[in-house]
Amino acid sequence: MLILTTEGKQFDGLEEQSILDAALKSDLVFEYSCKNGQCGVCKTTLLTGKVVELQAQLALTDQERREDKILTCCCAAATDLEIDSVDLSALHGIEIKTLPARVSHVAYLSDNIVEVRLRLPPTANFQFIEGQYADVIWNSIRRSYSIASISSEKEITLLIKRFENGQMSDYWFNKIQANDLLRIEGPKGTFFLRDAHQPLVFLATGTGIAPIKSILQSLEQDANYQQGNPITVYWGNRFPEEFVWQADFHKLKVDFCNVLSRPVADWAGETGYVQDIALTRLSSLGNTVVYACGSNAMIQSAKQQFIASGLPENRFHSDAFVQSF
Structure with missing residues (x-):
């Protein structure tokens, strides 16, 4: 089947291959994050044709289904299609690789947060755009983690939060040893800074601060970047000791x-939800662009509220931390 985008780009689709995977195989990159139907980042409009659902489109509402919205990670082409998707040219040339990685550093920043640095082979040439994530594979268990370091650094830094009864959490918090051999697969995802020359609002919950840390540090290191607009970060946690990054x-x-x-x-700061606090503090959205990373509940709420307040949907970018199956 032939799949056409509103930009005029086209690629082939197979009945048992998601539209997203077909695009990626054809070197086109559409918006995506979780790839299992929960986050809704890959949502687009089906303009013509029919699709078959490969997995449940959990992030779609009944209203969105009536409006012919689909998730490209969940649907395959049943006929020739036209979809309203944009190819992210900034990610062209970023190759997803599977590489061995050695644990070079472990630091427990709180009872429930650990910082891990991974050393890649000298010839790995692992290239990513700040904001992306990678899968870590240990004992056939695979989990996704946002990269907290920047692309010019030699090691990959991860900020990892303990997950109750989690198999990977058991490894990170009870079994990990320096020089352990793991594998990583990546980089993945489409969470990255589109335009640094607009007012920027970042929303994070928990270790969702990791890709935001990466993005901001890349701007700090960019000799060609001159800040002309405000940058604001709203970071939410349950406990004060979970604010483990102090920006400098x-x-x-x-x-x-x-x-x-x-x-x-003894807490003198704000209390509540980051999206509520952000909207209360923002006098005008103007040309603001919002980048949200963290819990899926926060992101869905934030997106709904910001769009209802006048933010165009294409100025809200997100990366949701969703449950792994």
Whole structure:
């Protein structure tokens, strides 16, 4: 089947291959994140043709289905199609690789957060755009983690939160040893900074701060970047000790707002949900672009609220942390 985009680009689709995978195989990159139907990042409009659902499109509402919205990670072409998707040319040439990785550094930043640095082979040539994630594979268990380091660094840094009864959490918090051999597959995802020359609002919950840290540090290191608009970060956690990153910028001017989801004694900062606090503080959305990373619940709520407040949908970018199956 032939699949056509509104940009005029076309590629072949197979009945048992998702539209997203068919695009990636043809060196086209559409928006995506979880690839299992939960986050909704790959949502697009089916303009003509018919699709078959390969897996449940959990992120779609009944109204969106009536509006011919589909998730490209969940659907395959049943006929020739036309879809309203944009090829992200910035990701062309970024090759997904599977590589061995050695644990070079482990630091427990709190009871429930660990920082891990992974050393890749000298010839790996692992290229990524700040904001992307990688899969880590251990004992046939695969989990996705956003990259907290920047592309010019020699090692990959991950910020990992403990997950109750999680198999990988058991490894990270009880079994990991320096020099352990793992595998990584990546980079993946389409969460990256589109245009640094607009007012930027970042929303994060938990270790969703990792890709935002990567993006901001890349701007700090970019000799050609001159900040002309405000940058604000709203970071939410359940406990004060989970604010494990203290930014130290010399060039960037970033307004950080740490938010606790529930009140605790001796907390002088904001309390509530990051998206609510952000909308309360923003007097005008203007040309603001929002980048959200963290829990799927936060992202879905934030997207709905910001769009209802006048933000165009194409100025809201996200990477949701969803349950692995």
